[in-house]
Amino acid sequence: MKLARYLFLLTAGRILAALAVLVGVLQILDLLDVTTDILDRGLGAGGVFYYGLLRLPRLIEQAAPLAVLAGSLFAFAKLAGESAVTAMRSTGISAYRITALALPAAALLAAVQLVNGMIVAPRADARLTDWWQATAPQEDQVKPQDQMTFRVGQEIVVGRPSEDARRLDQLTIYRRDGQGRLVQRTTAEAAVYDQGAWRLVSPRFEAVSPDGVSSGAAQSMTWTQNIRPADIQALRTGAATVSAAEARRALQGGVSVRPKTFYDTQVQRAWAAPFACIVMLLLAAPAAMANFRGGASTLIVQCLAAGLVYLVFDGAFTALGENGAAPAVLAAWAAPAIFAALGVTALLYLEG
Known part of the structure; x- marks a missing residue:
């Protein structure tokens, strides 16, 4: 001993x-x-x-x-x-x-x-x-971008984040199938983070199928729970490191901007x-x-x-x-x- x-x-x-x-x-x-x-x-x-x-x-x-x-x-x-x-x-x-x-x-x-x-x-x-x-300083602060593009599972998302990253304005969501083909486009005035989930404001849908294009609309609907404001903030600031928790969320359908092999x-x-x-x-x-x-x-x-x-x-x-x-x-x-x-x-x- x-x-x-x-x-x-x-x-x-x-x-x-x-x-x-x-x-x-x-x-x-x-x-x-x-x-x-x-x-x-x-x-x-x-x-x-x-x-x-x-x-x-x-x-x-x-x-x-x-x-x-x-x-x-x-x-x-x-x-x-x-x-x-x-x-x-x-x-x-x-x-x-x-x-x-x-x-x-x-x-x-x-x-x-x-x-x-x-x-x-x-x-x-x-x-x-x-x-x-x-x-x-005011002139050096990260301003809301005109557009930011990222992936959420099979979806490609384009939107303008707010300063606190709890809101995405002028949102467009392109949903793809397993082969990467477009199956639906969703547009909304905004997506708001509330009680652990993102809620779409005035969404409109355009679904693509072999029979043609069908459309629809709603006043409000829940979008996803896989994204956190911190993930949006990290994309805005260009964070160099990715934690294991962030990588797991990306693999489970969360925010991602890099190949699956990276995560x-x-x-x-x-x-x-x-x-x-x-x-x-x-x-x-x-x-x-x-x-x-x-x-x-x-x-x-x-x-x-x-x-x-x-x-x-x-x-x-x-x-x-x-x-x-x-x-x-x-x-x-x-x-x-x-x-x-x-x-x-x-x-x-x-x-x-």
Whole structure:
């Protein structure tokens, strides 16, 4: 129990230290771009702090894998440099057990990453978007667009959103069948979001069939429950990130402007991304076997390079999945599986 506690605290401490440094560097670089804008808006130091706080979840998400890699390398190199690994192996403790005892530190950060990516970061992004838009100078605020086009399931929607994104004026809905052929066009004065659903105001219908075109009208009707004002707002502001919840809603008939393969990949990535923390520790584990009397630096550099190459491959597979060139499951999980296997293989080889 003492050994397990020691290895956990050693690894976790180094990982947290690396995470703090990396997040600090990313935070500084981020603030260099926006501090002038924040101060020009008259928000002062409080605005800078609030912006940094809302950006923190995404920065942690970006820095966590590299923090695990760097922290684990520092921890294992310390054990190797003090000959602690040699002493432990002389008592029958294998390198596999040393790695397994350090693994909970990475697993804990992976769990934090999962919660952060699924819940915390999307909410912080939404609040940051609202705050940034609300505090913008009048001339810089996002104005209602003349038209905005997006998909809702098999429907193509064209409308002009209000400033609070709870109303779509001059709405036109093109409904298609499974083969993409137009089967109905619906026009309405507006669609209003009320009690979790969108209500069409004065809709008119034109249905297309082999027998011809038939038309109809109504005073009011419920349209869909799959769209949220936040989804419309995200389209208006051009949000760069898509959360797992937003991707799932898009796949279930919600707002979408990208191919289905993109949203499939985002859903899978939301679960696969936290495993990068565990993969990084496995890639760093061979550093525990380093011999500081001969070639230790080479092994540590190889471990570091493996972690960086993993990030490149992970990004490449993700891009393939988003563009439909690879299945979403393969795109999200291939790199973690391959590099985790490589880390274990390297450890097996060094253990002999």
